[in-house]
Amino acid sequence: MKHLFFCFALMMSCLAAAAQPTGTVRGVVRSEGKEVPFASIGLKGTTLGTTADEHGSYVVPNVPAGSYRLVGSAVGLLPTERSITVTAGQTTTLHLSLNPGPNALGDVVVSGTLNEVIRSESPVAVELYSPKLFRKNPAVCLFENLTMINGVRPQLNCNVCGTGDIHINGLEGPYTMVLIDGMPLVSSLSTVYGLSGIPSSLIERVEVVKGPASTLYGSEAVGGLINVITKNPAKAPRFSADVFATSHRDVNLDLGVARKIGAASTLLSTNLYHYNQRRDVNNDGFTDVPTQQRVSVFNKWTWARPEQQVASLAGRYYYEDRFGGQLNWSPEHRGQDSVYGESVYTSRYELLGQYQLPVRGQKILLSGTFNQHNQNSAYGTTLYKAVQRVGFGQLTWAKELSIRHNLLTGATYRLTWYDDNTPATASVGPNDTRRNAPDLVQLPGLFVQDEWRLTPDATLLLGLRYDYNSRHGSILSPRLNYKWGRPDGSQVWRVGLGNGYRVVNLFTEDHAALTGARQVVVPEALEPERSWNVNVNYNRFLQLPGGATLTLDGSVFYTYFTNKISPDYDTNPNQIIYRNLDGYAISRGLTLNTDLALSRPLKVMLGVTLLDVFRQEQPLEGGPRRRVAQFHSPPFSGTWAVSYTWEKLGLALDYTGQVSSPMALPVFPNDFRPGRSPWYALQNVQVTRKLREGLELYGGLKNLFNFLPRYALLRPFDPFDKNVGVDNPQGYTFDTSYNYAPIQGRRLFLGVRYAL
Structure with a gap:
């Protein structure tokens, strides 16, 4: 009877609910x-x-x-x-x-330890950036995209041809290693021009490690590294297109096609960029922004294998024709002294692959790259023709020795062949005859790393690398990293101590050695630079009322350099003198990134960097050591990105920008130009309209308040220094290196983006 009553009551409640x-x-x-x-x-x-x-x-x-x-x-x-x-x-x-949590499964990084690991579990602090950030202020290449990353400063080094490099924590571009899929494809020669050829359409994510990483990556990874992870063909959109143009009449086009062919997946991506306007807003008779015609083609293949073993092969071809100079320059003036121009033809081939050996129960990965960079440049009357070939091979073995120890060992070999038409690759034979002698450097290396889980909350990482440079001999690079964090990832402390080194080639790294009218002087054989770095990082994740989240990421760092090589512009105004520093150099400071995501469609990202970068050097004339500030290293800089989304309307508004305090600039003795830049900010606004699934229309303003730097060129009316002795009491010569911001004013942009 009791069961019948229960069934009757349940039936009546269901009928009541159905009637409601x-x-x-x-x-x-x-x-x-x-x-x-x-x-x-x-x-x-x-x-x-x-x-x-x-x-x-x-x-x-x-x-x-x-x-x-x-x-x-x-x-x-x-x-x-x-x-x-x-x-x-x-x-x-x-x-x-839904907002990401501190242990979001998508936050997997590899740059810190060469192993895939959830970001919050990595003992090395790794910053992770996705293309979604870069789309808030669309740019034509990775070089311009990086302006949105706090502590990373793309710096233009020449106001004529627009060359540049990437500074991390105030250190010059050659201290930054740029990797593609974890492999050193961007060689020293291409740090000047090759960075412009990495299109945004290739990027799956960008990982940034600040501080020495020579234990895993060898030379060049002194200031830090930028690892560009390309898209997986198996997961990439079947078709994608992104085209935009600006009111300055430059056009950028990215196309991508992904297909699955049997067990293989392939991605073909093409980037085209065209800008052919000779603008001269500052009326100095020179182009403000160099003209560029660029094409980049990238093809990547991956194969499905048992147990998700890795197998991939990729290649890229890049060509660029770049010109900057006097407005009436034409190709027949190339290398002549009648009309000044800087004309650069660059072609580059790259090949990279990874293959996991089919050894059951073992993770043994073979990686290899090869690139050839051809450059044919004319800087006024100075012709620079260079070829660089770099081959790199790496074999790594990752083994979980126990529940507490993860071992990683590896062997590497890097071969660098370089030839140009400068004294850098010339030798003197019998009877003072000069002959060509291409530079060949072999760099075999071994490294070992043990990731030791001390407790469930604490991890200790110990690493050591040995390299043998065929020119400089044996080099050891140790590292130590300690990480403590709460199990939920809401709070993490990291401490890192590491050593870095760098072998220098001036003509492939420093554009100032080739352009302008100054003579390059290298009075002694240059020794490798060495550095020691300590870094303390703190990450905090907070769940706020109403579903909002706040992420704080702060770091304090200190780097001490010996044998540092810096250009001396002051001793002789007509020379650039390169020598190992008789003294020491220091880079220290702190960075703070905040990421606030509200339950409402508002997201705010703010970044601040405080820097003190200088060297203590012994003057040639004797006396006590003097402190010299690092050029192009602002004591304060910041970035921001504020986004608001109206989901019902399919609209998104992005306000982005960067601010910089005064920084030291290269000037002549008794120069009329200020030795420090002013405070300035570059601000941008963008509106994006989602038309339908996968289709977006976007547009906005770059450099909202039309900021333009002053004094771009010194003596632009006499670029060949033919009249230096005429009405020139200070003895100034033509100079292109006085730069702190792009010479490009306000401009409208409009684009359309589609992904299938």
């Missing part, structure tokens, strides 16, 4: 603008709910009229709640936005 007026709730679940597949949706305090489909769309039918709290959750993301009122007979639409 109901409505429907639907929407889309997103995280940082991307749909979240298979998210869980539920009405708090009820048994009503559903699971989103593969596109993040959900529908909850037959919801009784009334007010509820709608809850959305997904693996690796923080749950969120939103209030909703359901009206009988109607469909209520409510889109949900």
